[in-house]
Amino acid sequence: MRKKKAEIIRRFYLILYKIKNWDWNLILLGFISLQIAILIFVRLHFYNITIDLKSSLELILTFNGLFSAILMSYFFNRISRTLDSKKEDYEEAVMFSQKITDFRRILKKLTDFYNVWQNDESTKGLFLSGKYKNVDYFDFKLSSYSDYEPKDINIIHDLYKEPRYLDGQSDLYLGMISLVDNRKSQYREYDSILYKTHQTKGIYNLKFISNCVEIDYAGRLASRLRTDYEYIRYNNLSTESKNYILELLERIDSKKFQNAELNNATMVEVCEDMNEHYFKELNKLLLRLNMGLSTFNLLIYLILILCLIFGVLLPFLTYFIFDETTVLKKVITEILIGVNFALLFFFIFSLYSLVKKEITWT
The missing domain is CATH 1.20.120 (Four Helix Bundle (Hemerythrin (Met), subunit A))
Structure with a gap:
């Protein structure tokens, strides 16, 4: 009830602000x-x-x-x-979209393999098949602190009671795979742009980016990576996969990630950059491009x-x-x-x- 009242007050002040600016x-x-x-x-x-x-x-x-x-x-x-x-604006949006695509490619490589995460049952086993295969991180997170109720709200409530669910690790894994795949699709459709390292010319959908900005998506990933250094076993990745990730990191920011080491500290930094700069700047550009x-x-x-x-x-x-x-x-x-x-x-x-x-x- 308190959340609903706060939302009504927020909308009232938003309307009042718009009227004042006429x-x-x-x-x-x-x-x-x-x-x-x-x-x-x-x-x-x-x-x-x-x-x-x-x-x-x-x-x-x-x-x-x-x-x-x-x-x-x-x-x-x-x-x-x-x-x-x-x-x-479009050319700039293409550039920011490419950075975000490279970030998603990194997350795909980190979530692709078994024996890389501390507990495969609480990550791949929990979310890639069965009851929770269509739970999306945006719905999962937004419903946890607001009145927002997605269609699968009951399944999300059940997830919290699931014995395999580990708060930090499962949360982080779900956040990563929700950026990699379309979790709402009944049939798993892999995004072709996430393979290899080729450049792309497209731009992201405004709703997708605004959702990421609304819940501080990448910032939440950074927060999880910062709290525990055992979630991802980077050393269990192949040399090829490590080099692939490091190459993408350098493409995102050549100065910052040149000769970087693949660890949680590096991942925290790129997640924070995505949250505070790339997602927000792209969101502004897309808003301008969508404005009549x-x-x-x-x-x-x-x-x-x-x-x-x-x-x-x-x-x-x-x-x-x-x-x-x-x-x-x-x-x-x-x-x-x-x-x-x-x-x-x-x-x-x-x-x-x-x-x-x-x-x-x-």
Whole structure:
């Protein structure tokens, strides 16, 4: 109950923080602009002010045609720059993804063989077949300290009571193999990129990386490796496997792991680097790559669409479809005059804020 209340409070403050960060000046300016549009329409419609409908529509079409063209050019220029920025983010994401792939390759080699772990029954025997073969470390760990309940929560509860389950060793092994394989798959599908040492060009899925960041995944592995030096018997690995792991460590960070020894201290260091740098940086990059239009671009897009609809499309239709003596044409023209004046008012008085956002990077 206390956890649920804490989660509700956390979400409330998150929403409050987002509301505080809204641009209230632009919101107020938008509200004032709407009031101006209404006042102009009321003034034109109910005070019997005579206007030349044809000339008014021609003026709206001429002005907005030019203004929309300029705005459209500016908008697509910003989109082009955003795409260039995302290309740079993608290249960086590929680099970080390769580092994480090499880390997963190391974990695969450490969990591949029998007689490498202190107790094979509490590791390979417990998790590679039988009741617990689909238990995933993310679900297992997140459910242990939050209200999160995966589909196999009952099996996870049973795992704690399992005689073969050894808190530190089984926890560490499950964490490693959950990064190596898709534990939720009914059929064990080995990831082809984990074989050999070839470079890859892909990037990881945002959900996978954000899950790792959410529970401090690699940091928890480091914590387990730091507490007991008997979980993994590195000397029982073949010379080929040791060299393979050391090569990958050097590829992850050539300066730090050059001539490194394969032991828990080295594994703790690479796990901490993964947790504090590689996973978090990749998560930021993937968030940016998955983001659509920014708030600023969305605002420009909205102004552009409103100008095209109320300044080009509707005036064009009104100009050619309705007869000059039609009351509806007069009403629509009055509305368009009010709306276009309001759009112009909003753009002029928001120009400083828009330019400031363009040149301020922090």
